[in-house]
Amino acid sequence: MFSSTPYALHRRLPALEGGHADWPRLIQAYQAMATIRCFDKKAVNLQRTGQLGTYASCLGAEAITVGAGLALQDSDYFVPYYRDHATQHLRGVPLYQILQYWGGDERGNAFPADTAAARDLPNCVPIASQLTQAAGIATKAKLRHEPAAVLATCGDGATSRGDFYESLNVAGVWQLPLVLMVNNNQWAISVPGQLQTASKTLAHKAEAAGIEGIRVDGNDLPAMLDVLDYALDKARHGKGATLVEAVSYRLSDHTTADDASRYRKASDLHAAWQREPVARLRQALVDAGHWDAEQEKDWQAHCQQEVDKAVKTYLDQPPQSPTDMFDYLYANLPVSLEKQRAALTESAGGHHA
């Protein structure tokens, strides 16, 4: 438990107590958060200049998505929604491949085989539908006696869907090794939390499923690690499922196709920036003497270099073969599709597989 009061918000920042802090891990977390912020800014720019498709920014979610990436072990499973770019990257998906996915190319979902991400599900666009799949993967892990946890993520809007309740329900009744984490960033596109539910908090929704619900400050990386370490470890040891509500604020538009100024007050956004996760962790590290201006300058340069490299690799990828749309659909191409495939090859102007 993180508080004697159930569903109380778990916080660690602003001050970090030296005795309890795992400094190398916190520095690694900060570096990953800075990297993904740099990446995110570049991705939005690529979309604005026509070099990327509609992109879902993770601005403001850095502590959540990095916390997940660091708390997961290689033998665990990750089932994302679509705003966890840092988790995917920390599990081994190269940044260029994340761009490739948002660039409209399914090859971005073909994660490298030699990484923890190899078995992870790809981004899930239909809201909450990944959660029942995560319950299925958790069932498999349990049937096979794997000491593994499944972490599934979703947004606050997803908690209104049946999939969310169905997944929590089965996780409770089957004692599944599942951690379901909601990034409560206050907005489901334009609809705020108070129009989504009358539940006191989203974590309370665990109650009816008979599982533990925890609220955590999603802008507080050390607190995120506390909660995810605890919940994943509990799952790995057969002690049941957990619902984690990570409370944050979406500092971006919903996606690059959205304009949040239509429904979000500038003053609210300004206030949210005062609690943003990257600066908060940096300040805590600086205050504790574990980070300084010099390191910051070097790391920012490093981030820029990594992101530029990823962009170049992304833009340098050869196009897919048009026939790929047929060739990965079934294990073997059915006879009935041979004609259509041939017709595509012909109309694609002799672009052969």
Next chain:
Amino acid sequence: MHNAQQHPQNAVPLNLVEAINRALFQAMEEDGNVVLLGEDIATNGGVFRATEGLKDHFGLRRVMDTPLAENLIAGMSVGMASQGLKPVAEIQFMGFIYAALEQLISHAARLRNRTRGRLSCPLVIRAPFGGGIHAPEHHSESTEALFAHVPGLRVVVPSSPARAYGLLRAAIACPDPVLFLEPKRLYRLQRLPVDTNEEPLPLDRCFTLRAGEDVSLISWGAMVHETLAAADQLAEEGIKADVIDVATLNPLDRDTLIATASKTGRVVIVHEAPFTGGFGAEIAATLASDALMHLRAPIERVTGYDTPMPYFAMEQQYMPSVERIVAAAKRVMKYA
């Protein structure tokens, strides 16, 4: 024409639901990754008893009673299949499968494609479908065309115990997601020899149940039986029918359909589902394009009406009858 009848020494008499049960048993014996999940399938053995005895033999870890949520059943199956299990899920009636549509359409059918082969989704969803057993409302529909429209999702419909056994074995062995629709009116209709040592049947072939050169009668599922009875009546009047059981709607064995239409020049398509946008329309369009020069008469479709499947008091009036099939065949025979 059943394979089993060619090998009577290995054949045992089974009805269709017993054949399903036998296929599940055999697949679970051979492959420890095969697991069953669904509503009432464990202790109760399924409301139609398709999974009878399997929980006792294989245990609750492989025969799982789920909470009552079809969307959950499908979603969990997708998750399991993506990680190497072979889930065979039962949706208790096709009328309740719509809650699972998102999982089937957006996930199961696409997972291999959208990960460029990194992950796949070799699940089987079994669902009893069709009318004729005086069932409650929403228990008798035939909406196979909805699913046959989904690229990547195989749709298979057996029409005899032997094909139920052979096609289900093939569906479970298949590396692609399969929707396996069981015509529940046939579950206990008759016991026929089923050869459980046979190779699985092909999942991309129509079955020619009877050969004739005058007219092609094309059907699937329970309607195959009315179609065969119509062929018998027509034979008495000297009209010889090719009878085709389509069996797999997606991917469709167009070659066999084009061949029969080209041979006879006269086609009657029979299905229980509504007329407009029914799967018969896809077959008719295929033949109108690829067998046009051989056709001697307009293609006839004998189907349910464009109304909801009525509650059981009127289901017999809704479902195609032998008489309607015979009448349609005679209409196409009038063309020279």
